[in-house]
């Protein structure tokens with residue numbers, strides 16, 4: 385097992401590495417020990433080099449997913465210790481693979497150069513290790529242009545491991561959110577606080593193709609309460625948070641990390657074929673949560689980090705919610721048409 389640093393590699397060495405029949409596992413969130421063992425056992429015997437890319441020295445989270453513990457990147461030490469422990473208990477595996485393994489330390493943004501210069505014969509991507517769909521990333525196109533065999537893999541060996549990570553991380557994330565906001569549903573929030581609050585809630589989403597947060601609020605004071613036609617929010621308004629949610633993957637949060645995201649399997653362009661998802665969007669998830677809790681929907685507004693998509697807009701159109709506060713727009717204008725048609729008002733915050 386050798387360790388290399390990308391920024392210290394000479395052109396000669398890169399050239400030498402590119403001549404080998406190599407497999408590259410790109411930057412990754414942590415895989416379970418059982419999954420690593422399974423992965424190593426399935427490596428094609430013709431593979432001369434197995435390059436394990438590690439970016440955890442330079443980036444703590446998948447860029448753009450900061451503070452989302454489910455998207456924390458594995459560190460070099462973590463990967464090394466896992467391999468040492470596996471080889472200790474599996475002498476046969478050690479004999480077959482130890483000399484073939486290269487731990488490559490590089491930073492996330494140079495991934496496409498790593499592919500271009502090392503020309504691996506096969507690339508493995510661990511689900512959940514990038515932001516947005518994989519086929520929207522340059523690294524993916526780089527592999528596609530080179531004609532490299534691409535495989536997306538799970539970081540878990542089975543459903544139980546996936547569920548157990550989801551349970552542990554969800555608790556950690558909730559702890560972080562509660563500490564920051566001291567989420568006390570009796571306290572009141574100003575508009576700018578709600579904007580930051582839904583942004584933070586969105587970080588609890590496990591769907592890396594889109595993270596959204598939403599909450600249902602009741603206006604306790606301010607002009608918005610009396611002026612439902614206003615297009616601008618009143619900064620002095622105060623709100624009580626009734627309930628909240630984020631994009632929820634079904635049937636369990638780590639499901640797409642384990643089984644793969646439909647959007648990626650179908651190479652869906654952004655904003656299209658929105659039915660290809662295994663996620664309930666935050667707006668609908670918040671409404672479901674409120675219904676589960678038997679909450680009263682009277683005089684309730686929705687606050688969301690992203691304008692509702694057409695599917696959510698249809699559900700909201702048929703709900704007693706009369707006003708939608710949103711932070712980020714949505715490229716497809718259909719949602720807006722649906723809400724307008726239903727007489728709902730919306731305000732950007």
Ligand SMILES: [Zn+2]
Pocket residue numbers: 665666667692693694695696697
């Ligand atoms: Zn939606």
